[in-house]
Amino acid sequence: MTFNDRKQLKNYFVLGFVPFGGDFDDFIKPFIKEICQLEKGKVFEINGVRCLIIASLGQVTADLPQGNDLACIKRHGAIKGCRSCQATKEKLTSADLNILLIARYHHITDELYNRMETIITATDQRKFTTEYGLRNKKSILDLLKREKHLQTLQDVYHLIAGKIQRLLHITVNLLSNDGKKAFVTAWKSFEYPQQWQKLPNPVWHYESFIMSDCLHLSTVMPFIINRFLCSNYIKNNSLTTIQNRCNITRADFATKMIVTYWKVVVETMVLVFKKSYNTDDYILLQKCLKKEMEILSQVFEDFVNLPNLNASFHLLKNAKTYATLLNSAVGVKEIVHKIFKGIVPHTNRKNIELDLLKSYTTLFAIRHLIDGGIDPRLSRSSNAFTDLSGNFARIMSDWFIVKECLKDDNGETEGI
Ligand SMILES: [Zn+2]
DSSP states (O other), X not given: OOHHHHTOGGGOOOOOOOOTTOOHHHHHHHHHHHHHHHHHOEEEEETTEEEEEOOOOOOBOOOHHHHHHHTTBOOTTSTTOOSSBOOOTTSTTOTTOOHHHHBOOHHXXXXXXXXXXXXXXXXXXXXHHHHHTBOSSOOGGGGSSOOTTTSBOOOHHHHHHHHHHHHHHHHHHHBOHHHHHHHHHHHHXXXXXXXXXXXXXXXXXXXXXXXXXXXXXXXXXXXXXXXXXXXXXXXXXHHHHHHHHHTOOOHHHHHHHHHHHHHHXXXXXXXXXXXXXXXXXXXXXXXXXXXXXXXXXXXXXXGTTOXXXXXXXXXXXXXXXXXXXXXXXXXXXXXXXXXXXXXXXXXXSSSHHHHHHHHHHHHHXXXXXXXXXXXXXXXXXXXXXXXXXXXXXHHXXXXXXXXXXXXXXXXXXXXX
């Protein structure tokens, strides 16, 4: 499927929802069982033709804590809590990290689990799991054929937007009150592209910034800062800290450096979201990620040993494995998640999973009809739009469970 097709909502198929407060393992069991069968291959009849279908797990996307759970690694607060490397938490952003040497590899993690199973006492097992940053038990996904470290990716949107949000927060906090006013003035008077939507005020409302707001603002931040920032607008103690950390004496150098840091972060961002890479791009990406990690952890205390910054460093491996980082990004999945979360307050909350599925299938049906009732993936076309008045009531009814009853397709009623 092409990159543009993959971004279409209609190409996303929701298989189910983990019930609120539910257990992931219980929920995913039926899916794992079916994929195990499909890994071996199964014959299906499609449009009258018998076909052998083989399927397996492609990639797992999750946020930082759950991603670690699924890769069988302890969470990022642990001594070794990175699912891609074995850097200790005191050395996550260290300049001398040799990633190839300390990277996690599937076969090595499996060997460690085999060794762990031979350890008899619980105390020794705990020591062993702490030493290697392993979880106490394997993930349910290990029942499938997979490479747990390569296929459980660090998500590029979360990493980059999270980093920029933090940098924005730090930058705003460096400014004195006059500095903040000057920032807002420069921000308001900047010549934005016409098609951009209005951004929330970055000084007073940065906490309401969503991922795309952060990415938008960051592209113009070096220009905005360059226009207004002078050493008088930075709080004295912050200015001294930067000068000490960077070993510089002149105050105006510190302001120039802040512009430079933003520039490096934005250059890295542009490269990270590139649609295709050649060999030189990979080398450039590696340089940019290294430079970014070094300068951010040098200047700002908040970035020292930040798990997010260490995870960004593994983007090069993801890019090389999946050709680009966009192939494994979860931007659309995140927006689907947001849409569903937004629906919840509008339901009567009796059976949220059923309401969400009903809403999803209804919208899917309407989208299909608006597309002309033709979808090459379906063997039959639909002409329901021609008789929409007859079908509309059926499509739009039964959205929520109400007190009286439920009617199923056979017309039988079921008490609630
Ligand atoms: Zn790491």
